[in-house]
Amino acid sequence: MMLSYYLELAIRSxxxxxxxxALMVTVVGFGIGASMTVLTTLRAMAVDPIPDKSxxxxxxQIDAWGPPTRPGGGADGSGxxxxxxxxxDATGLxxxxxxxxxxxxxxxxxxxxxxxxxxxxxxxxxxxADFFQMFEVPFRYGGPWSAADDKGxxxxxxxxARLAARLFPHVNPVGRTISLSGQEYRIVGVMDAWNPVPRxxxxxxxxxxxxxxxxxxxxxxxxAIEREMPDNGSIRCNARVAPGFAGQxxxxxxxxxxxxxxxxxxxxxxxxxxxxxxxxxxRRLGRFHWKPWVELRDVHQWMALEISVPETLRxxxxxxxxxxxxxxxxxxxxxxxxxxxxxxxxxxxRALGASRWDIGWQCVVETAVVGLPAGAVGLALTFAGLASQxxxxxxxxxxxxxxxxTSLGDGMIAITLVLAVCATVCSALYPIWRASRLQPAWQxxxx
Amino acid sequence: MAAAFMEVLPIxxxxxxxxxxxxLIGLQIALTLAIxxxxxxxxxxxxxxxxxxxxxxxxxxxxxxNTWVGHADDPKVRIAADLAALRSMPGVADAEExxxxxxxxxxxxxxxxLKPDQQHPSASTTEYFVDEHALAVYGIKLTAGRWxxxxxxxxxxxxxxxxxxxxxxxxxxxxxxxxxxxALGQVIYLSAPTPLRVVGIVERAQSPWAGISHDxxxxxxxxxxxxxxxxxxVTYVVRxxxxxxxxxxxxxxxxxxxxxxxxxxxxxxxxxEMRQRTYQTEQSLSVLLGVLxxxxxxxxxxGIVGLVLYWVSxxxxxxxxxRALGARRMDILxxxxxxxxxxxxxxxxLGIAVGLAGNTWLAxxxxxxxxxxGYICVxxxxxxxxxxxxxxxxxxxxxxxPPAAAIRDL
Numbered sequence: 001m002m003l004s005y006y007l008e009l010a011i012r013s014x015x016x017x018x019x020x021x022a023l024m025v026t027v028v029g030f031g032i033g034a035s036m037t038v039l040t041t042l043r044a045m046a047v048d049p050i051p052d053k054s055x056x057x058x059x060x061q062i063d064a065w066g067p068p069t070r071p072g073g074g075a076d077g078s079g080x081x082x083x084x085x086x087x088x089d090a091t092g093l094x095x096x097x098x099x100x101x102x103x104x105x106x107x108x109x110x111x112x113x114x115x116x117x118x119x120x121x122x123x124x125x126x127x128x129a130d131f132f133q134m135f136e137v138p139f140r141y142g143g144p145w146s147a148a149d150d151k152g153x154x155x156x157x158x159x160x161a162r163l164a165a166r167l168f169p170h171v172n173p174v175g176r177t178i179s180l181s182g183q184e185y186r187i188v189g190v191m192d193a194w195n196p197v198p199r200x201x202x203x204x205x206x207x208x209x210x211x212x213x214x215x216x217x218x219x220x221x222x223x224a225i226e227r228e229m230p231d232n233g234s235i236r237c238n239a240r241v242a243p244g245f246a247g248q249x250x251x252x253x254x255x256x257x258x259x260x261x262x263x264x265x266x267x268x269x270x271x272x273x274x275x276x277x278x279x280x281x282x283r284r285l286g287r288f289h290w291k292p293w294v295e296l297r298d299v300h301q302w303m304a305l306e307i308s309v310p311e312t313l314r315x316x317x318x319x320x321x322x323x324x325x326x327x328x329x330x331x332x333x334x335x336x337x338x339x340x341x342x343x344x345x346x347x348x349x350r351a352l353g354a355s356r357w358d359i360g361w362q363c364v365v366e367t368a369v370v371g372l373p374a375g376a377v378g379l380a381l382t383f384a385g386l387a388s389q390x391x392x393x394x395x396x397x398x399x400x401x402x403x404x405x406t407s408l409g410d411g412m413i414a415i416t417l418v419l420a421v422c423a424t425v426c427s428a429l430y431p432i433w434r435a436s437r438l439q440p441a442w443q444x445x446x447x
Numbered sequence: 448m449a450a451a452f453m454e455v456l457p458i459x460x461x462x463x464x465x466x467x468x469x470x471l472i473g474l475q476i477a478l479t480l481a482i483x484x485x486x487x488x489x490x491x492x493x494x495x496x497x498x499x500x501x502x503x504x505x506x507x508x509x510x511x512x513n514t515w516v517g518h519a520d521d522p523k524v525r526i527a528a529d530l531a532a533l534r535s536m537p538g539v540a541d542a543e544e545x546x547x548x549x550x551x552x553x554x555x556x557x558x559x560x561l562k563p564d565q566q567h568p569s570a571s572t573t574e575y576f577v578d579e580h581a582l583a584v585y586g587i588k589l590t591a592g593r594w595x596x597x598x599x600x601x602x603x604x605x606x607x608x609x610x611x612x613x614x615x616x617x618x619x620x621x622x623x624x625x626x627x628x629x630a631l632g633q634v635i636y637l638s639a640p641t642p643l644r645v646v647g648i649v650e651r652a653q654s655p656w657a658g659i660s661h662d663x664x665x666x667x668x669x670x671x672x673x674x675x676x677x678x679x680x681v682t683y684v685v686r687x688x689x690x691x692x693x694x695x696x697x698x699x700x701x702x703x704x705x706x707x708x709x710x711x712x713x714x715x716x717x718x719x720e721m722r723q724r725t726y727q728t729e730q731s732l733s734v735l736l737g738v739l740x741x742x743x744x745x746x747x748x749x750g751i752v753g754l755v756l757y758w759v760s761x762x763x764x765x766x767x768x769x770r771a772l773g774a775r776r777m778d779i780l781x782x783x784x785x786x787x788x789x790x791x792x793x794x795x796x797l798g799i800a801v802g803l804a805g806n807t808w809l810a811x812x813x814x815x816x817x818x819x820x821g822y823i824c825v826x827x828x829x830x831x832x833x834x835x836x837x838x839x840x841x842x843x844x845x846x847x848x849p850p851a852a853a854i855r856d857l
Binding site for chain 1: 761
């Protein structure tokens with residue numbers, strides 16, 4: 001009842017000074033638009049890609065090189081651990097099978113022949129069968145290969161929906177063969193559309209790997225090693241390596257990624273103990289000459305460590321929120337002018353029996369009424385800002401991933417409107433407080 | 448002096464009754480100034496970075512990246528055949544094959560040692576594997592010594608040790624390693640213990656990471672090694688005669704397919720495009736920051752106009768009274784301009800402090816250089832001028848108030 005009365009009062013007073021109202025709406029709208037544009041992209045890049053499992057999937061890290069070479073560290077042994085494992089450690093962890101599920105993996109590059117008969121390069125990944133269940137990969141046809149295929153180094157392959165559509169349009173290709181780099185592979189499954197953003201399962205390929213596309217095909221890890229498929233990802237070595245693929249396998253180079261699924265906290269604790277014991281064992285064997293150091297990080301911790309927000313985005317977020325601050329200070333000044341200008345009217349209401357709270361609430365409603373259209377303006381500007389972010393290539397990455405992080409996700413519209421109303425009311429808190437402290441008698445006298 | 452003081456005193460007294468409004472304007476000016484001068488400094492830094500030369504004859508160079516399918520033999524023969532085909536193309540000056548290119552984004556890095564058994568390298572650098580044609584292909588300027596001869600070029604397969612015995616480096620790297628300027632003829636070591644003699648110095652050649660890295664030594668430290676990089680995936684660098692770039696690029700695919708069809712040509716792109724792609728984000732961020740700064744100045748100006756208009760309407764009677772007591776329109780106008788100058792000046796002083804603090808923070812958290820004092824001064828002048836311009840319209844309206852206003856509202 002009271003609210004509708006306040007609303008009516010607010011609209012009437014706002015219409016009395018259209019220019020000032022429009023100015024306030026525009027100013028707050030610009031601030032909201034600028035900050036929401038940046039916030040949307042920042043939020044999309046930090047979103048949980050696998051909510052029901054992000055606390056169960058872990059990346060183990062083992063200090064295989066010792067103190068002097070740790071990234072970000074000095075000769076004193078400070079710093080961090082590298083994000084990939086040696087082939088030797090990865091196979092050691094695979095053979096131990098201490099996790100509920102686990103997979104070692106690395107990126108490969110193969111070539112096939114397109115329908116037009118032209119050679120076609122494809123990016124793929126060598127992994128274990130557990131990969132598909134661990135990361136909840138959806139299948140359109142068929143399914144993952146079996147553990148026996150892993151063991152038997154079978155020539156099997158799982159295709160992405162996109163590659164399958166390109167090579168085998170409109171048919172179910174499961175059971176057919178595909179020629180990859182001169183070798184025949186049997187297709188056992190075709191994935192449904194699956195392109196997690198960020199591509200959390202492999203963030204080790206440099207600053208933009210979070211926004212890379214998911215791989216086009218998957219082959220068993222053991223098969224890839226047997227076929228000597230070269231690594232297509234990043235590789236880090238601390239010493240000269242013996243020639244050939246065998247040399248790389250025997251080396252201390254870091255190039256294999258590893259994930260373990262540990263369903264409970266107790267399992268994660270046990271796994272970390274196992275990792276420590278593994279490193280201690282390597283020390284006993286004379287391979288490591290330093291105190292064992294291992295880490296186990298879940299999806300959130302891993303993303304926090306590996307995803308670096310692009311510098312351009314960080315610069316623009318600082319500027320955008322500074323812009324919002326200026327806009328809100330501006331709105332506060334305009335509100336101050338508006339309420340002081342209406343001191344006479346508010347004084348009359350006080351004299352007629354309205355309490356300080358009543359006046360305060362009336363002013364809050366009035367500012368909220370300004371905030372709502374400001375939110376709408378902000379929303380329109382956010383759309384424009386995101387579109388220009390795409391058009392100007394502000395975020396580097398694959399087209400699909402960039403489109404995903406530069407579009408308004410669920411709830412962002414509501415968040416924008418709520419933010420606009422809250423920001424407007426907050427900026428007007430002091431003017432409202434002043435308006436509610438007016439001495440009715442003085443105002444009446446001034447009339 | 449005394450007269451100016453006499454003018455300022457009543458303004459200060461009046462401002463005490465409008466404390467919060469004045470503070471809001473001052474604060475706005477301070478923040479606007481802090482943001483604008485930092486943005487200007489960032490934009491200038493990006494412009495400098497984008498304008499830094501790679502050392503190459505950029506206008507006439509294009510690259511072809513290629514991989515072969517279904518060959519089991521040594522790629523040496525295939526690369527030689529391709530290069531011969533490319534070099535004999537009409538419009539092509541010269542061509543070569545390399546493991547990386549300035550601004551290319553990916554390449555090889557290594558440490559340089561001055562002694563064979565050094566623990567920590569003296570400098571880090573990019574290594575480019577090139578042949579005797581590379582100097583002509585890149586269009587790099589040789590400032591001292593010589594380039595490699597054909598019989599110096601060794602074969603290099605992935606995983607093997609370097610077998611070169613000579614090396615050419617950039618002037619910047621030579622100065623960093625040998626500050627006394629006698630780099631030519633000296634011996635250095637890369638990761639292998641084989642000594643490498645410095646036979647030539649080139650004026651400039653940026654690293655593949657120029658544009659990604661902001662570290663000056665990472666950008667300008669490059670060495671050239673006389674090694675033939677033999678791999679199934681290769682990048683050819685082709686230099687066209689002036690004006691013949693487009694024709695040569697159009698014909699290059701057919702030329703290479705004529706050598707063999709068993710290949711994938713992944714891209715044919717002019718160097719100019721590579722530069723554009725490398726600095727895309729810097730370019731767009733400059734535009735974005737520029738637009739934001741312009742909006743910010745507009746918003747601040749609007750805020751000043753709005754608030755001062757309100758002050759004028761609030762003080763109609765006082766202004767009328769001053770006019771009735773003999774003040775000229777000019778005096779009223781000056782009053783508001785001076786009042787604004789006081790507020791904006793205080794805000795600007797605060798803004799310089801906030802701007803410098805913000806810049807220190809930006810330089811510490813992001814890879815940005817410190818802002819020069821010039822930007823703050825230019826920014827302060829811009830903001831003060833804008834604020835004076837914004838107050839002009841409300842002040843003119845105030846000056847137009849007739850002396851009769853003093854009694855009319857009573």
